[in-house]
Every structure is written in structure tokens, then in C-alpha cells.
Amino acid sequence: MTTAVIEVQGISKRYVRGSRSSSGLLRDTLARTLRSPWTVFQRRKPDTFWALDDVSLQVGEGEVLGLIGRNGSGKTTLLKILSRITRPTAGWAEIHGRVGSLLEVGTGFHPELTGRENAYLSGAILGMGRQEITRKFDEIVAFAELEKFIDTPVKHYSSGMYVRLAFAVAAHLEPEILLVDEVLAVGDFKFQKKCLSKMGDVARAGRTIILVSHQLNQIRRLCQRVVWLDGGRLRETGPTSEVIGSYEREMSSPDALIEKGPQGGKAHFLKWWILDQGGKPKHVIADEGELRLQFLLKVNQPVYGLYHDIELYDQNRQLLWGNAIGNVTLEPGVYLCDHTLPYLPLRPGSYTWRATLWDGGENVADYDCVPEMQVATVPVGHPLDEKAGILNIPSECVIVPQSAAELLK
Amino acid sequence: MASVTSNPTAAGSLASRPPGTLTLRIEPPRTWFELRLQEFWNYRELLFFLVWRDVKIRYKQTAIGVAWVIVQPLLTMLVATLFFGRLAKLPSQGLPYSVFCFAALVPWTYFSAALVAATNVVVENQRVITKVYFPRLILPVSAALSGLVDFCIAFVVLLIFTFAHGIRPAWTLALLPLFLLLAVLTVLGVGLWLSALNALYRDVKYLIPFIVQFWTLASPVYYSSSMVPERYRWLYGLNPMAGVIDGFRWALTGTGQAPTATLLASSLIVCFVLFGGLVFFNYMEGSIADRV
Numbered sequence: 001m002t003t004a005v006i007e008v009q010g011i012s013k014r015y016v017r018g019s020r021s022s023s024g025l026l027r028d029t030l031a032r033t034l035r036s037p038w039t040v041f042q043r044r045k046p047d048t049f050w051a052l053d054d055v056s057l058q059v060g061e062g063e064v065l066g067l068i069g070r071n072g073s074g075k076t077t078l079l080k081i082l083s084r085i086t087r088p089t090a091g092w093a094e095i096h097g098r099v100g101s102l103l104e105v106g107t108g109f110h111p112e113l114t115g116r117e118n119a120y121l122s123g124a125i126l127g128m129g130r131q132e133i134t135r136k137f138d139e140i141v142a143f144a145e146l147e148k149f150i151d152t153p154v155k156h157y158s159s160g161m162y163v164r165l166a167f168a169v170a171a172h173l174e175p176e177i178l179l180v181d182e183v184l185a186v187g188d189f190k191f192q193k194k195c196l197s198k199m200g201d202v203a204r205a206g207r208t209i210i211l212v213s214h215q216l217n218q219i220r221r222l223c224q225r226v227v228w229l230d231g232g233r234l235r236e237t238g239p240t241s242e243v244i245g246s247y248e249r250e251m252s253s254p255d256a257l258i259e260k261g262p263q264g265g266k267a268h269f270l271k272w273w274i275l276d277q278g279g280k281p282k283h284v285i286a287d288e289g290e291l292r293l294q295f296l297l298k299v300n301q302p303v304y305g306l307y308h309d310i311e312l313y314d315q316n317r318q319l320l321w322g323n324a325i326g327n328v329t330l331e332p333g334v335y336l337c338d339h340t341l342p343y344l345p346l347r348p349g350s351y352t353w354r355a356t357l358w359d360g361g362e363n364v365a366d367y368d369c370v371p372e373m374q375v376a377t378v379p380v381g382h383p384l385d386e387k388a389g390i391l392n393i394p395s396e397c398v399i400v401p402q403s404a405a406e407l408l409k
Numbered sequence: 410m411a412s413v414t415s416n417p418t419a420a421g422s423l424a425s426r427p428p429g430t431l432t433l434r435i436e437p438p439r440t441w442f443e444l445r446l447q448e449f450w451n452y453r454e455l456l457f458f459l460v461w462r463d464v465k466i467r468y469k470q471t472a473i474g475v476a477w478v479i480v481q482p483l484l485t486m487l488v489a490t491l492f493f494g495r496l497a498k499l500p501s502q503g504l505p506y507s508v509f510c511f512a513a514l515v516p517w518t519y520f521s522a523a524l525v526a527a528t529n530v531v532v533e534n535q536r537v538i539t540k541v542y543f544p545r546l547i548l549p550v551s552a553a554l555s556g557l558v559d560f561c562i563a564f565v566v567l568l569i570f571t572f573a574h575g576i577r578p579a580w581t582l583a584l585l586p587l588f589l590l591l592a593v594l595t596v597l598g599v600g601l602w603l604s605a606l607n608a609l610y611r612d613v614k615y616l617i618p619f620i621v622q623f624w625t626l627a628s629p630v631y632y633s634s635s636m637v638p639e640r641y642r643w644l645y646g647l648n649p650m651a652g653v654i655d656g657f658r659w660a661l662t663g664t665g666q667a668p669t670a671t672l673l674a675s676s677l678i679v680c681f682v683l684f685g686g687l688v689f690f691n692y693m694e695g696s697i698a699d700r701v
Contacts, residue, residue, distance in 0.1 A: 029610070093434070112465075
């Protein structure tokens, strides 16, 4: 491993429950003090919880580390401690190098100011000097594609324009260490792609990045190593595919199954899962073999001659595949729609199934299957992510010498 | 919170790295007071931008913009001259009452506006505070400084006004910046306390109008501090704005006596309040992001 640029030793953070929004009244405190002056010296036992509990980790130079975990698992708290917004209750951390943190896009933006003014202000707040911003200004404007509107107050911007400018400023921060929290999920699809590739550039430039994201796809694309936080503790740390794999296994365990989908009507879908070899339901594809998808359907009124459709979408809601079974006639009751696919060669990532029941033009039951399906197979294909496509098909190629005469035959 | 050293050996057990690498140590709060002036200095550009933002927004939002800065003390002066000068016939140290009053209103308007701004600055910037690190001390300092732009505009009007009344500036005018500095330090000292308290307690903001009103009456804005008996003058000087206003008026017009006793008491109390404010603000700084 290369030199550690971030070292975290036993960091813990305790919060007082409810202290955030309900800051007290000075009046009450004074009144209490006057009534019984000695209470000032008594520490009332506050209701506390540990947002982070004894977390230790090291990040090497040039490493891109992903931080995953459920909401409230302490990811953001850890980033806030490392970016010095809040202080730990115990433990210590050492960071070697200039730190830039990106916990939100548009930090410090003011609606009355123009795009140009906000770029300077936000840049300064994020830690850039005036000369640095001036030097990169044209680049920032070009990246945000806002040349025409740069002198318009941002209160007249659309939300897309606002976010583009905000991200463009942040993307031109050049710290040695970058802490990023879930900010890549902004803007339209085209702009998101631009942001991702910019992050990739930053990573390739040898900078150290800690990235928090719920989009496991992004983590997969950008990170070499992943830390999984669970309830403020370090659950697992290791190579990206391993940790994400076990994270997904846990997320898709039967406890995590969510019952959703439109209720009532003639029929509705209850839930869905993938049946693995052991017969256990899950939502992750971990190998390339046969796939059995099952959808649980509740029929409330008799239906005749319907179509049952399943469709597969990627994260950008692009249809990848679909299949339909005709002439479905069912009496009220609960049914299992059992689909078998010989294989599903998809690149690792999140995908959504959609199950529907059609009666001519009428949509009887429509179910955007939750949770999403996670594909956690080993990616094969192009070394550059943006060239790898969607399909994960192993292929072979040999290059052999060939004479011109043979080609002409 | 975190000490910044550029000495690579301070990194301790870790492997060697290129000289000049910043090392940041993040630890729980240990000492009750760390001033970190070096760090504050490193963030001076941000201070500049925050002041610039405040000024820019203020003049963009009000339709009459700059005029407001002049009209406000001018109108107050007119009303005060009518009631306190003409009707109540308050003594004005041999100056025309309008000059006497206006010379106090200009620094006083700065003080009261900047104090309100400094009190609210932490709460108003809570979104930034919870998302980015910078020395929080920057915020009250920027509030105290951005009021100076308004002050300068009003001050020019004041100069013209006194000149029009036939009062020629004396050598004492050179001392005026000192009194202005005392006013800035007073805003900062009191503002540090109030801004941290305001982040802690929701009801502090309701206290502010009362504090300002109370303070106006306790300062020699509309009356002369010479009305205060000589032996209580030092006690009166415990209100730092008494020293500021008396000194300001003296420096501008060159009439009367240098308010030495008041000024001494004022400077001393400002030092105490400012130091206490720094300690208190610093103590709260660590948890401010968790509280606002």
C-alpha cells in the first residue's frame, strides 16, 4: 500500500438526541438558574446516541475509497468530522494534504447575486483563492454551459442551471484530498454523466477521494476499496466488489423485502424476488447462470384473456428487454408468476423490473418492482467504463498474421 | 480543533512524505481556548468575499440603496434637533445641536446595525456552517466589517455637514480612526457573545431590539456626557460606546476636552468583553455545527 494520507483512529461521535432543532430558550435556562442555582453545576443526563463508534481506517495516497451504508449509519458524520465541520467526541484523525469537501452543491449561493458573483463566492467558501477562481473561471462557465447567463442573477435560473453552475465550481476545486457526499446525483442524465467522468478524471489524476453514495453503481465505477458502515460501526472493509457484494446480500435478505405496489383494483402485484439455487429469495444476481424471477400476484376479481408483461430497465429508465405471456385467465386468489431466463448477461449495477397485467388497452396491474435488482457479477469487457456498455458478455479474440493472397481468395 | 503544521515530522509514525505537506490533526476539543490566528489569516480571502457579498446584497435589495444609508441618520438627526435641541434645549458642548447629534448618530448607526448583523450572522449562515469548514470567527468579523461601507458613505455626508456649519477639522481628526476601531472592537466583542448565544437559544433575537434601545439611551447620542457628574464619569465609561461617541465627536470637531477618563475605561472594558467573547465563541465553535 502507498503512504496513508488519511489515518483515522478510533473516531467516535456522540450526539445529544433532539439538540439540533430544539435549541432551548435563554429565558427558561435563566429562570431555572434563578429558581435553583445549583442545577447549573449538575449535569443533567442527556439522551445521547453514538453516530460513530470507534471507527478506524486508513486511506492511501491516490486511493478512491467508497463509503456505503444505510441512512443513519454514520457516513455523513464521518465525512463531517474529516472535513472539520464537527469535532469527534473521541479518537483522532490525521490528514496529510489540502482537503476539499463537497457535502452539497451550491454551498453559499445567494439568489440575488449573478452567476459570476456566485461562482466567486462559492469558490471562496469551498476554499479557492480569488486568483485561482479567476484563472479557472472560463473553464467553469464552459463546464456549466452557462456562457449566456453568467451575468444573470441565479434566482432567474432553472434548477438545472443552478445545479450545473454549482457543480462546475465544485468540480474545479483542486485539493489533494476530496471528500464527496452524494452530490453526483444531480442534474439531468447528460450532466450526471459529465460529472461522473469529471470525477473519474480527478481520480486518475492521482488525487485521494472519499466518496459517499447510495448509488452502488457509481461506487463500483470509481472506487477501488469500500468501507461499509453499519450503525456507526465499521462493518466491513475491502475491495469494492467483495464489500458491495455482501452489502447487497444483506440489503436483499427477506427482512429487507418491501411490500409495495398499487393496491386494490382487479389485481395487484405483492412482491418479487430472484430464486437462487438454495431456493432463498433475494434481489441480487451474483453469478452468470440460470435466473428465476418470481412475481407474487393477487387477483381480486376474475380476469380473462390478459397479457402478463415483464420489462427490464436500467437506471436511466431505458428499456433493455421485455417479454409477454398472452391469454392469462385467473380466478381470485394469489398466484406466482414464475419466469426462467437461461442467463442475464448484464454489467454490474442496479436495474428495475416492471411487471404488468394488460387487458387490451387497459392496465390492470402495474408494478415497478422494488427493491431494484442488483447485479453483482464480475464485470468483463472494456477497461474504460464508458465504453463497456450494458451487456456483460465474456468474449475471446485472437490476432493472427494473414497473408494478402489468402484475403483476396 | 485541528492543528495545522507544515512540519512533516509532526506526522509521527507515518511514512515520510514530501516536505511542505500540510498535516491536519483532528481531535476532540481539549483546551478551552485556541485562537488560531494563523488559520484566520489563511482564510482572509473568504472574509473579503463575505463582506463583499453582504455589501452587494444590501445595495441590490433596497431600491433606494445608498440613499437609505444617508437618509436614516439624517432624518433621526432632524427630529432630535427639533425635540431635544430646540424644545428641550439640551446642552451641546457649544456646537450647533444638529452637528452635535449627527456626529454621534453616524458611529451609533454603524454600531447598532453591525451589532444586529453580528448577532444573526451565525444563524443566518447555518447552511454553510453545516456543509463547509472555515474558522467560524470569520462570520462575526465579516458582519462587523461590512457595516463599515455604510459608515463611510454616511461619514462623507457628515464631513460635508460639519463643514457647512463652519466647523473646520482640527488635528484631532487624525485620531478619528482610533475611535472607529474601538467601535468595531465593541461590535465584535459583544457580537461574539450574542452570536454564539443566538445559535444556542432561540429567544436571543427577541432581546436584540431591547438591547439596542437600552444602549442608545445609555450612550451620549442625544445628550452630552458632560451632564454626567465628574466623579461618575469613569462608571459611565464602562459603556464603551460612551468613549467611542465622545471621542468621535471630539476628534471630528476639535471642540471640548479629550475624553481621557471615559476612553480609558471604555478601552479596558472592550478588551475584557472581546477576550471573553473570543473564549466563549471559541468554546461554542466546536459544537456550533451540531446546534444550529
